[in-house]
Amino acid sequence: MSGPSKGQVLTRSIEDYLKAIYELEQDGSPAQTSAIAGALDVAPPSVSGMVKRLSEAGLLQHVPYRGVQLTEEGRKAALRMVRRHRVVETYLTTKLGYDWDSVHEEAERLEHAVSDELIERMAMALGSPRYDPHGAPIPSRDGAIEQQSFVALADVPVGDVAELRMVSDKDAERLRFIGSLGLKPGVSFEVLARQPFRGPTTIGLTAAPSKEQVIGHELAESLLCVVVEREVG
Amino acid sequence: MSGPSKGQVLTRSIEDYLKAIYELEQDGSPAQTSAIAGALDVAPPSVSGMVKRLSEAGLLQHVPYRGVQLTEEGRKAALRMVRRHRVVETYLTTKLGYDWDSVHEEAERLEHAVSDELIERMAMALGSPRYDPHGAPIPSRDGAIEQQSFVALADVPVGDVAELRMVSDKDAERLRFIGSLGLKPGVSFEVLARQPFRGPTTIGLTAAPSKEQVIGHELAESLLCVVVEREVG
DNA sequence: TTTGAATTTTAGGCTCTCGTAACTACCGGA
DNA sequence: TCCGGTAGTTACGAGAGCCTAAAATTCAAA
Numbered sequence A, B: 001m002s003g004p005s006k007g008q009v010l011t012r013s014i015e016d017y018l019k020a021i022y023e024l025e026q027d028g029s030p031a032q033t034s035a036i037a038g039a040l041d042v043a044p045p046s047v048s049g050m051v052k053r054l055s056e057a058g059l060l061q062h063v064p065y066r067g068v069q070l071t072e073e074g075r076k077a078a079l080r081m082v083r084r085h086r087v088v089e090t091y092l093t094t095k096l097g098y099d100w101d102s103v104h105e106e107a108e109r110l111e112h113a114v115s116d117e118l119i120e121r122m123a124m125a126l127g128s129p130r131y132d133p134h135g136a137p138i139p140s141r142d143g144a145i146e147q148q149s150f151v152a153l154a155d156v157p158v159g160d161v162a163e164l165r166m167v168s169d170k171d172a173e174r175l176r177f178i179g180s181l182g183l184k185p186g187v188s189f190e191v192l193a194r195q196p197f198r199g200p201t202t203i204g205l206t207a208a209p210s211k212e213q214v215i216g217h218e219l220a221e222s223l224l225c226v227v228v229e230r231e232v233g
Numbered sequence C: 001t002t003t004g005a006a007t008t009t010t011a012g013g014c015t016c017t018c019g020t021a022a023c024t025a026c027c028g029g030a
Numbered sequence D: 001t002c003c004g005g006t007a008g009t010t011a012c013g014a015g016a017g018c019c020t021a022a023a024a025t026t027c028a029a030a
Helices: A012-025 A033-040 A044-056 A072-096 A103-110 A116-125 A172-180 A217-221 B012-025 B033-040 B044-056 B072-096 B103-110 B116-126 B172-180 B217-221
Strands: A060-063 A067-070 A161-166 A188-194 A201-205 A212-215 A224-229 B060-063 B067-070 B161-166 B188-194 B201-205 B212-215 B224-229
Touching (some): A012 A033, A012 A044, A012 A067, A033 A044, A044 A067, A067 A072, A116 B072, A172 A217, B012 B033, B012 B044, B012 B067, B033 B044, B033 B067, B044 B060, B072 B116, B172 B217
Antiparallel strands (some): A060 A067, A161 A224, A201 A212, B060 B067, B161 B188, B161 B224, B188 B201
């Protein structure tokens, strides 16, 4: 008795797998076993086993040795988790004074425990926010999510003015550092210089142009931006 | 490698068992296997198995065929869960518009997922409340809990004025009905009449004396009160 | 004091999810 | 085309936590 059916009982583990697979699929291409194992911090054979079960449950399609892709049903379940995670993160920062670097861990546990009703009440209390504190879009109740295309700060040409839009929520230390630079989603800045050979980028915040910030290449690759004003010339 | 040790990793199941056992011990006498099984909706052999593990972990003492008693460590862990449960219930009703009859189920899941920090932030946001929406005392962070002695409404003599103090949070339907009578912790009333043979009690709310309420015996046994004014004579 | 009902425990099994070890498939380079 | 390294899978096993059936214990009533 398997196959696609309504009202699956999803365990915590299954919810974690679906969300991880969804996030891996966002980088194009099917999610690979080792990538899933890495994201969930389990051994690859554990993933093979779970993938088999999820595939039998109709939540994803598995091509052996090639990777997995969520089915419509699996994607929906994954987006439900993503919505929960991001609503919780937003609630904790807005209403309970959490810093943006500490909400991820808490949300990671709460997303499995909250009811749909609680999520809707939180969203309501927040005025149905569209983005979480890290700039990630919050899927709607019915699983629609804004598709975005950003440029990493590392790829914004010198001279352009850009706005920071989104940062990964997974690394607390990185978030603290970014915050200490005065950066958060919505902040705009001009790219003043960049050293070659994957060297650092220098920016000047629009709000405080006098204070320049130097940002290493690796970090600059993780800061997702939109260009607001292209350099003339 | 067992015995009392700091920093146990308590599973959800273990947390449930400890809380259930704590609550059963409140009615005096050690908690019995079947009572625990009933409270958690599992079969008695499951309880025997878990009791063995908890006893080996030093969280309770087990006298075969006689029942179990929490150790200091077990009691502390149980009270931590009780605090979580009641803070969450209070938060949901006060800050997110939940009714007092629907919070129990939600808190039952959240109590396993929230961090100590989140509980303290919720308590802070609420002004460190001493009672939950059902009148139950909230244990302090260090596991101190107010010991109360109440009289069931069914035992309050006719003519006395009493105040409702506490109601079980477990039965949503009962809570809805109690609420529909205008009753909640803090409401006071005069006991106007009581029929014999475990018959109903008639009360008149102090706030609206004209409107009398008739309350069946079973319900009256579950309404925990303090007598505010004893009948003269 | 004996017996029988009720309660508790033991025995044995199942599912879920994880792990390690061993085997298989894929793919790029010689 | 072959060969080896990497990635993926299968085989097997462990622990948690639940179950049913059977055995053991308790206790009260005859």
